[in-house]
Amino acid sequence: MTEGNTIRILDGSTFVVSEDTGDIEATPSEPTGMFSLDTRFLSRWVLTVNGERLNALSYDDLQYYEARFFLVPGMATHYIDAKLSIIRERMVGGSFREQVTILNHDEKPVDLQVRMDAGSDFADLFQVKDEIVNKKGELYAEAEADRLRLGYRRGNFRRETVISCSRTATYDRNGFSFSVHLEPNEQWSTDIDVQTFALGPGGRDLRMGVRAHGTERLALQHDLQEWIAAAPKVNSECEHLARTYRRSLVDLAALRFSPLSLGGTTLPAAGLPWFMTMFGRDSILTCLQVLPFAPGLSKTTLRILASLQGTRFDDFRDEDPGRILHEMRYGETAAFEEQPHSPYYGSVDATPLFVVLLDEYERWSGDESLVRELEQECRAALKWIDDYADLVGNGYIWYERRNTDTGLENQCWKDSWDSISYRDGTLLPFPRATCEVQGYAYDAKMRAARMAREFWGDPAYADRLEREAAQLKERFNRDWWVDDGQFYALALDPDGRRADVLSSNIGHLLWSGIVDHDRAERIAEHLVGPRLFSGWGVRTLAEGEVRYNPIGYHNGTIWPFDNSFIAWGLRRYGFAEEAAVIANGILDAARYFDGRLPEAFGGYQRELTKFPVEYPTACSPQAWSTGAPMLLLRTMLGIEPHEGHLSVEPRLPIGMGRIEVLDIPGRWGKVDAFARGRLDLHNLAD
Secondary structure (H helix, E strand, O other), rough: EEEEEEEEEEEEEEEOOOOOOOOOOOOOOOEEEEOOEEEEEOOOEEEOOEEEEEEEEEEEEEEEEEEEEEEEEHHHHHHHHEEEEEEEEEEEEEEEEEEEEEEEOOHHHEEEEEEEEEEEEOOOOOHHHHOOOOOOOEEEEEEOOOOEEEEEEEEEEEEEEEEEOOHHHHHHHEEEEEEEEEOOOOEEEEEEEEEEEOOOHHHHHHOOOOOOOOOOHHHHHHHHHHHHOOOOOOOOHHHHHHHHHHHHHHHHOEEEEEOOOOOOOOEEEOOOOOOEEEEHHHHHHHHHHHOOOOOOHHHHHHHHHHHOOOOOOOOOHHHHOOOOOOOOOOOHHOOOOOOOOOOOOOOHHHHHHHHHHHHHHHHHOOOOHHHHOHHHHHHHHHHHHHHHHHOOOOOOOOOOOOOOOOOOOOOOOOOOOOOOEEEOEEEOOOEEEEHHHHHHHHHHHHHHHHHHHOOOHHHHHHHHHHHHHHHHHHHHHHHHHEOOOOEEEEOOOOOOOOEEEEEEEEEEHHHHOOHHHHHHHHHHHHOOOOOOOOOOOOEEEOOOOOOOOOOOOOOOOEEEHHHHHHHHHHHHHHHHHHHHHHHHHHHHHHOOOOOOOOOOEEEOOOHHHOOOOOOOOOOOOOOOOOOHHHHHHHHHHEEEEEEEEOOOOOOOOOOEEEEEEEEEEEEEEEEEEEEEEOOOOOHHHH
């Protein structure tokens, strides 16, 4: 996985970010190195031959879990005269392994000193993100006869990196070296094994029993082949669509994460490099996106999140009974409660979305047993909505962090500090209630009513939930409507004053179903209108708003995940052509990112830039951007579960051509869907 001259490979909870030579020279502010469980286990990994640094001829990120680097000594001007070539082959799985091969192209023998400088600062990922690596414990390095042991200890918290080689090496505290003699046309190689250990009390490795996807290349290849074989096949006359789908499927495989306490089960991690861990909101929304293509992720995600559901009141972690976690971390700062992510519950939307996912999963899979298994967790989540999330007492979900030192200020998906404002640009006071979360609550109650009536044997509870949902919908359509703009407000402040800006959040209201039908057409017009729609996608904040910035994180950029749910919502309300406009823009943008949609990209008008402008710090790959093409496929083909069957009602853009989605799994077994584009998008986009 390549970002500029940065090479990224990952598998599960382990990832490596290096230069295009394969070298790692980390600084406190750069997410380069080998990371696992929120700790940097290698911060220096530099290969030299006879004291000389190497230069890259080319590199290849072969699969998400391996890369190969072709190198020569010296600078680029020496390429034509290079008498040596060096190949570094790297793989991550249960460990980090590298094979170094040196070939002598000279007509005479050579003697070489081959050295790998190795070191680790054992930085917590939060410290790297904050550009402050301030270790309070003890770093150590121990050179043994057959290995180099790098370590860090602080009380019972210990992390170690152990490096060994298949060839005899000389180890010292700063690395290891080889004396190599090569005859003409001879080659030499060594395998280097880097093992990482997360040690708890008594020296026990906390990761014992956690399933890696395989520690050998063949096992990793087999795992990926099985993953792809199990997914539906997408064939399309539009070649970039098929390529984007394949890239998304592989990236989703790479982002599977196994939590420490629940060995063997996986859920989607949020994204590389900062968020290779479980996130309630991100994991749930990704599962919703990929249900027709990887339904098994939903079951494990629901079980994992249910097992960690809040049970008490904890201001440090923003925990309440019934609340679904926001984020889980395993690094030093979490272990010593220097930040609250152990786990942290500061998400206002993960809890209703948990209920939404369970119902949607059952509609697809027919897995009644899971709905019954998680009944109490669902009831606890709904109780949280009513009893603990209504901070103002007016029937809406609000948020305000109780941990004012390290907790999140904004606990909705637009979680940057400046994302929630009035029309004049000033920020709202706390507590805040954002519009899309009220839609999620409405949807959760409607879906829970179905589950209560059909699976929990509690029709009275179902009736109550439906009454509450209807009251919420009526109240919402009264309190949140901005008459002079003909859209729903982004948020309310505690006095009921509206954040009267036009934002992408109104699209989420469509997929939740809370929008009154007589207002839906106006919302659809806004979503494909010139203020929100750039030609590539829907902006997070409309052009013309005071805080609009085409490269503002949540104030004007385009988020592929956001657009995929907006398109899905448009289809729900019958606006198939508008949904196709958005799908067409996002999938066109994917071509410029080699099929891998980033977390966000610039909101510039398409006619101005001619190509989507990258957002500089966007995660890539990122789970819900990886899932966006899959939800857009579902939306364009109109694939929906209906009374135990799969219905298909395609509406594709012109130029998309014929699409086949084969072997879509569900309660119906496996079925195929076919479509051909017929729409004229030109007039709509104008």
